[in-house]
Amino acid sequence: MESNDFDRNETSFPMIPPCPSAxxxxxxxxxxALLALVLPVFAGCARSPLTSxxxxxxxxxxxxxxxxxxxxxxxxxxxRAKAYxxxxxxxxxxxxxDQEAVLSENGRPDFVxxxxxxxxxxxxxxxxxxxxxxxxxxxxxxxxxxxxxxxERILLRRGYPRFYMVSRxxxxxxxxxxxxxxxxxxxxDTYSFSDGRLVSMDE
Numbered sequence: 197m198e199s200n201d202f203d204r205n206e207t208s209f210p211m212i213p214p215c216p217s218a219x220x221x222x223x224x225x226x227x228x229a230l231l232a233l234v235l236p237v238f239a240g241c242a243r244s245p246l247t248s249x250x251x252x253x254x255x256x257x258x259x260x261x262x263x264x265x266x267x268x269x270x271x272x273x274x275x276r277a278k279a280y281x282x283x284x285x286x287x288x289x290x291x292x293x294d295q296e297a298v299l300s301e302n303g304r305p306d307f308v309x310x311x312x313x314x315x316x317x318x319x320x321x322x323x324x325x326x327x328x329x330x331x332x333x334x335x336x337x338x339x340x341x342x343x344x345x346x347x348e349r350i351l352l353r354r355g356y357p358r359f360y361m362v363s364r365x366x367x368x369x370x371x372x373x374x375x376x377x378x379x380x381x382x383x384x385d386t387y388s389f390s391d392g393r394l395v396s397m398d399e
Contacts, residue, residue: 259340262313262321262332267351267360267374277355280307280323292336298322302329307352323348345392350374354385 269277287308288299299305305322313319322331323344330348332340351374359375369391376385385399 259342261330261340261342262315262317262319262334264311265314265316266312267356267372269356269358274356279351279355280309282306283308283322292333294336294338295322295333298331298338298341302327302331305331309351323352325349325352345389346394347372347374347389347392350387350394 266273269275283305288295288304291299302324306325307323309321309323311319311321317334319339320333322333324330325344328343330340330342330344331338354374354376357374358377361373361375362370364370372389372392374387374389377383378385386397387394387399388396
C-alpha cells in the first residue's frame with residue numbers, strides 16, 4: 197500500500213551557499229578616516245566665543261564695538277537682507293539688568309539687530325536712531341555703547357549688501373565697501389567707509 201505521507205528522508209533541498217560578503221571584515225578604516233576629518237570641525241564650532249578686548253594706556257580694558265562676521269547676503273550663511281528690525285514687546289521684556297538700566301535711562305530702542313561677531317559672539321544691538329546712540333550686549337551684559345556710524349545707518353536703510361569688501365593696514369583706518377545689486381538690471385550702488393565713516397558713494 198502506497199503512502200501519501202511526506203517522507204523527509206527521501207526529500208532533499210538544495211544547499212544555499214553563504215554570502216561571500218558575510219565573511220569579510222567590516223571596512224572600519226574609511227569610517228575612522230571620515231570621523232577624523234569631521235570631528236575637529238564640530239569641535240571648533242563648539243568652542244566658547246572669544247572676547248574682543250582692547251586696553252588703554254594704563255592697561256585697563258576698554259569697550260570695543262563688535263562688528264558682524266558677515267555683512268553680505270550669500271544665501272548660505274545669511275538669507276535675509278534686512279539688518280535691523282523695529283523693536284517689539286518681546287525685545288524689552290525678560291531682559292538682563294544691564295539692558296534694564298539702558299532701557300530706564302534711554303527708553304525703548306528704535307531698532308534691534310542680532311548677529312555673530314568676528315569673534316563668534318552672539319551680539320544683541322540696540323539702536324537709538326534719533327539719539328545717535330548704539331548699545332551692544334553679549335549674554336545680557338553691556339559690552340559697548342557709542343554713536344551710530346554711517347555704516348550702520350546705511351545697513352538700517354538698505355539692509356545687508358550683496359557684496360562686502362574690507363581692507364586694513366597695520367596702523368591705518370579700516371576700509372569697508374558695501375555693494376548693492378538690483379535684480380534683473382545692471383544697476384549697482386556702492387558705499388565706501390573709513391572706520392565706519394562714509395567717504396564715497398555711487399548710487
